[in-house]
Amino acid sequence: MIGAAGSYGRSRTRGARRALVVGAVAALSLGLAATEIPRADATTATLVAAAAAGVEDEGADCPVPDLGSPASNSRLPDPFEKINGQRVTSKSEWRCRREEIKKLAERYVYGEKPGKPASVTGTVSRTGITVNVSANGRSAGFSAPVDLPSGSGPFPAVIVYGGFGADTATIKASGAAVISYDPFTVGKEGTARNNKQGAFYGIYGSSSSTGLLAAWAWGVSRIIDVIEQSGGSILKADATGVTGCSRYGKGAFTAGVFDQRIALTMPIESGSAGVPILRGVAQESGAQPLSSAYSEQPWLGDAFGSFTGNPSRLPVDTHEMVGMIAPRGLFIMENPHVDWLGAQSGSVAALAGAEVYKALGAGDNISYWSDVQDGTHCATRSEWRTPLQQNIQKFLVKSGNAAGVFRISSRKSGNLSQWRDWTTPVLTDNSPSPSPSPSPSPSPSGSPGTSPSPSPSPSPFPSPSPSGGVTGACSATMRVVNSWSGGWQGEVTVRAGTSPINGWTANWTWPGGQTVTQVWGGVRSGSGSAVTVRNEAWNGSVAAGGSTTFGFIAGGSSATPAITCTSP
Structure with missing residues (x-):
């Protein structure tokens, strides 16, 4: 087995912690499109500020209808269609539509990620963070080392899952601290689903149906709780990022999905159960099967086991999780050289999720990059260094304004048009009208094939309107x-x-x-x-x-x- 979820990833861990293979600088393949994303409109700053206002889940007060029973759909679900069948028509509606997607994701994919426990305490020093949690009459704790960049601070910080695969030198050189998070202290691998271990399960029970990815995300949220309580003299409470590679890329992605205080999410080579669309993984040649990702470790929630053989029955998919991160910063890094990682399905997730960013006026806040020359799993890659610096400066240091970039390798380029039968709405800045228009129902032109045919990086962002009026049809x-x-x-x-x-x-x-x-x-x-x-x-x-x-x-x-x- 190879890669993000396979035993290859586990066997590499110790060696990867000792030394990472540095990707070589190479000329980009002819025919690869580097799409610079247009600047967002004036609404973006407001949206980002609201998302980073110290609220883990800003839609927690939204009433969510009964989720009903899943119906089979070979195409990607419409992220803009509410559970009641009406479509989102204004940006203000996205807050509660996001909450609907969150509930669907918890029920069918990850398991529930509980909110802040009754008591969270801890300390922040220049060398480490401690976290102590009490809830349900139980207590648990864990800690994480801190490595500060040069300067006096206070500093933004990037929570790095697992201690390998992330370019920590570039993170520090960009002005951010590194918090080394060992997710196994919160949710251990190698345990049975009915006997899960770690700080999360010490609080919520070893038979909890919540998978490791949501448990690890809960641990990240508790670290942010402690940073918020610390007074901000060492680490800034409103400038936290998260990253990781392989299984830790899955974890970093999930953390960004569920906590809106995370200003920048940077999953690396996350593979099945990470960024790639679940419907696509099931059909992509060589990608780790969903049944394998589900059974290798209890990463996903217990309920997902019912969908490993038929993900078309899922009422949600990972492009909507990408949309849940919007309008906050998102930089997805993928490896097209290892089939097991499902990078083709990852590109579809990014392209479809970018439609949410576009609708919210935040199109320049998402980047995707799979155009790399070195195929070594979890290598530190020279191609990612500049966009990594730009994203940290923009979303954490808050001193830059670089536009996002989509650069999709021709080796694993997905075709979004084969996976969707919905269009992207133009969302108003006003509250919705009493009777929002229902979702259009175009007839699909057949279900996707065994693998979506490759296509270069289509720009998921709006093009300018033609000048003048339309004189004909x-x-x-x-x-x-x-x-x-x-x-x-x-x-x-x-x-x-x-x-x-x-x-x-x-x-x-x-x-x-x-x-x-x-x-x-x-x-x-x-x-x-x-x-x-x-x-x-x-x-x-x-x-x-x-x-x-x-x-x-x-x-x-x-x-x-x-x-x-x-x-x-």
């Missing part, structure tokens, strides 16, 4: 997203006129020998310089004045020819 405009030697990435916006359309076709002619090599969000036909792209089944219906987009990779020099748009 629809209009279309093209823009260049990114270019490199010998190729480029483009995006076409199709906009309806004064009446809604049900189906569209875009046509154009290349001016100088360009060739389209891949398309997502549309179906290409034609040959030579003439190109025709028709809608997918899920994005053919466009409301009056509304728009949809499709993307492509082309060879040759970049160009933006005029496009004709027709609708039957």
